[in-house]
Amino acid sequence: MAPMHRMAAGAALAIAILAPLLPGFPPFWVTLLSYIGLSGLVALGLVVLVGVAGLTSFGQAMFVGFGAYTTAILTTRYGLSPWLTLPVALLVSGGLAWAIGAVTLRLKGHYLAIATIAWNVSFFYLVGNLDFFHRNDGISGIPPITLAGIDFGDTRNFYFLVLACVVLAILLTRNLLNSRPGRAVRALRGGALAAESFGVNTFQARILAFVYAGVLAGLSGWLYAHLQRAVNPSPFGINMSIDYLLMAVAGGVHNIGGAFLGAAIVTLLRDQLQTLLPSLLHAQGNFEIIVFGALLILLLQFSPRGIWPHLAKLAGRLLPQGEKPAVPEPSEAQVLPPRPQPERGAEILRATALRKQFGGLVAVNDVGFHLAAGEVVGLIGPNGAGKSTTFNLLTGVLSATRGSVSFLGEEICGRAARHIATRGVARTFQHVKLVHGMTVLDNVALGAHLRAASGPLRAALKLDRAEEARIFALAWQQLHRVGLAHCAHLVADELSLGQQRLVEIARALCLDPVLLLLDEPAAGLRHLEKAALAKLLDRLRAEGMTILLVEHDMDFVMNLTDRLVVMNFGAELAQGRPKEIQGNPAVIDAYLGSAA
Ligand SMILES: Nc1ncnc2c1ncn2[C@@H]1O[C@H](COP(=O)(O)OP(=O)(O)OP(=O)(O)O)[C@@H](O)[C@H]1O
Numbered sequence: 001m002a003p004m005h006r007m008a009a010g011a012a013l014a015i016a017i018l019a020p021l022l023p024g025f026p027p028f029w030v031t032l033l034s035y036i037g038l039s040g041l042v043a044l045g046l047v048v049l050v051g052v053a054g055l056t057s058f059g060q061a062m063f064v065g066f067g068a069y070t071t072a073i074l075t076t077r078y079g080l081s082p083w084l085t086l087p088v089a090l091l092v093s094g095g096l097a098w099a100i101g102a103v104t105l106r107l108k109g110h111y112l113a114i115a116t117i118a119w120n121v122s123f124f125y126l127v128g129n130l131d132f133f134h135r136n137d138g139i140s141g142i143p144p145i146t147l148a149g150i151d152f153g154d155t156r157n158f159y160f161l162v163l164a165c166v167v168l169a170i171l172l173t174r175n176l177l178n179s180r181p182g183r184a185v186r187a188l189r190g191g192a193l194a195a196e197s198f199g200v201n202t203f204q205a206r207i208l209a210f211v212y213a214g215v216l217a218g219l220s221g222w223l224y225a226h227l228q229r230a231v232n233p234s235p236f237g238i239n240m241s242i243d244y245l246l247m248a249v250a251g252g253v254h255n256i257g258g259a260f261l262g263a264a265i266v267t268l269l270r271d272q273l274q275t276l277l278p279s280l281l282h283a284q285g286n287f288e289i290i291v292f293g294a295l296l297i298l299l300l301q302f303s304p305r306g307i308w309p310h311l312a313k314l315a316g317r318l319l320p321q322g323e324k325p326a327v328p329e330p331s332e333a334q335v336l337p338p339r340p341q342p343e344r345g346a347e348i349l350r351a352t353a354l355r356k357q358f359g360g361l362v363a364v365n366d367v368g369f370h371l372a373a374g375e376v377v378g379l380i381g382p383n384g385a386g387k388s389t390t391f392n393l394l395t396g397v398l399s400a401t402r403g404s405v406s407f408l409g410e411e412i413c414g415r416a417a418r419h420i421a422t423r424g425v426a427r428t429f430q431h432v433k434l435v436h437g438m439t440v441l442d443n444v445a446l447g448a449h450l451r452a453a454s455g456p457l458r459a460a461l462k463l464d465r466a467e468e469a470r471i472f473a474l475a476w477q478q479l480h481r482v483g484l485a486h487c488a489h490l491v492a493d494e495l496s497l498g499q500q501r502l503v504e505i506a507r508a509l510c511l512d513p514v515l516l517l518l519d520e521p522a523a524g525l526r527h528l529e530k531a532a533l534a535k536l537l538d539r540l541r542a543e544g545m546t547i548l549l550v551e552h553d554m555d556f557v558m559n560l561t562d563r564l565v566v567m568n569f570g571a572e573l574a575q576g577r578p579k580e581i582q583g584n585p586a587v588i589d590a591y592l593g594s595a596a
Contacts (some may be wrong), residue, residue, distance in 0.1 A: 017425040036264045042247075043263050047174075049210060051252075070085060070093070071088075076142060090219060091216050098210075177563075184449060189437070193196075238341070247263045254306075335477055347372055374544045374563040378565070380567070391517050391519055394420075397417050444479055447506070451474070474510055482506045484506065501523065562577070563578075
């Protein structure tokens, strides 16, 4: 968390703890604060789901309902203690989120949003029409929570229970987001394609975000049921889901603090407007919804990232600055051990009659070539020759129309990008694909996804720190290698395009590849940067790594590569050593002549 954000969060927590303890603080306001906490938990799930993973849900009230109805049924019908129903409520909301996600999360964009609406509406009518849930009358007589003589039926005690849940949820969320599975979820915003190329199972990452948001909503529902001591379908309908989304967006859907700020703004504003507007307009009605609509439109126009970033900036100005938290550069000893490289000169990849058609266009036309361990091979040719498409076929980003690719003796043609990455193939992209808003160091650490194994539970409980230290040691090492260690803590978007290409190379090196595919690595680099890159690639070759690169800078290519494969109109035009290619009349005619 940036210092400004920590300041704002610290100030908010101090107010949240101290305010209700002030003598004369009205109990009604304590209850209002509890409701802010309950809504904030749901909005926090939306921060992970919408702000971090880029998935939109209009169905969070349903997950609140899962938690609330679970404890309502178990406590009133089976006499279970609320503390026993808590894990059950979390399991039910998480389990149902998993099941719903499994059948829904293949949808993208507004189709996903519409599907979540459909789920929420179905749930609303299901509980409202089934006797099991007591239809629209709902279930009453839910017992209060007690623990070691503390009665959480008391307004202030209940508020502190909510606050404890909120603090715990914030800590767990922070831990999760700053971890291997968290980086996978954050990588979804950089494009599933890049994430899959580094071994991230993007579907699982989407499910994780969905389930996590569902569990937080379930926790909110459990608390809500014991605060209200009764449940009925109305607080779990689509209107409430929209409210939760409004809270997250108003507060700031990209910040944890934004969830609670948004919950506070909407809850307090609704409370005030519900009294003020009818008396001003001399009529009864839900006029506050119109005000919310207008405010949302204004907010999206003038501050699409919500109010939290402004508040954090203000808090940073008013309060003394803390030290910038940074992942410290660790010692060499912690770095993950390297993968053994195949024997130099051994064939590691053979593409045979590889073909890709886009409708009537043959982008790659029965191309064949091989790569031997420890050589640097250039794939060159004029624009549109099919070089990037060939890269995409080799890395599983595109599936071939026909042909075969054998890598280390295994047929990888048609395998998923994720699988090919596990075999030791790493790549960069012609159009840089870094995760926006993420630091250079985190972006690079994403490359080591396959070299670690910690899951969400270990991450949330911070049991993954030794593994994380090794991942970051590796990320630092690769940043030093590409000469960008001084940029480690910058947000990747702040770098020049040339530097971003180097970050992509560092990320690819984190996978410790056997084969490194570089798509136009020198594009956008200055003369000295190109020389440094050539030196780096030379060193990698000396270490036994195999490199296939697409590049238009012919000086760079001719000085660096051992062999060249030339493509033209999707077909292979020539293969040979740089000197041979430079003298090949067909290549001069099709490419080099015009490039010179
Ligand atoms: N996803 C796609 N759908 C349809 N056509 C595509 C797609 N990707 C590439 N093509 C087409 O395939 C042909 C080869 O494109 P490709 O990007 O592989 O060429 P390239 O050699 O990498 O070119 P450049 O050097 O300009 O990057 C082009 O005609 C391109 O328009």
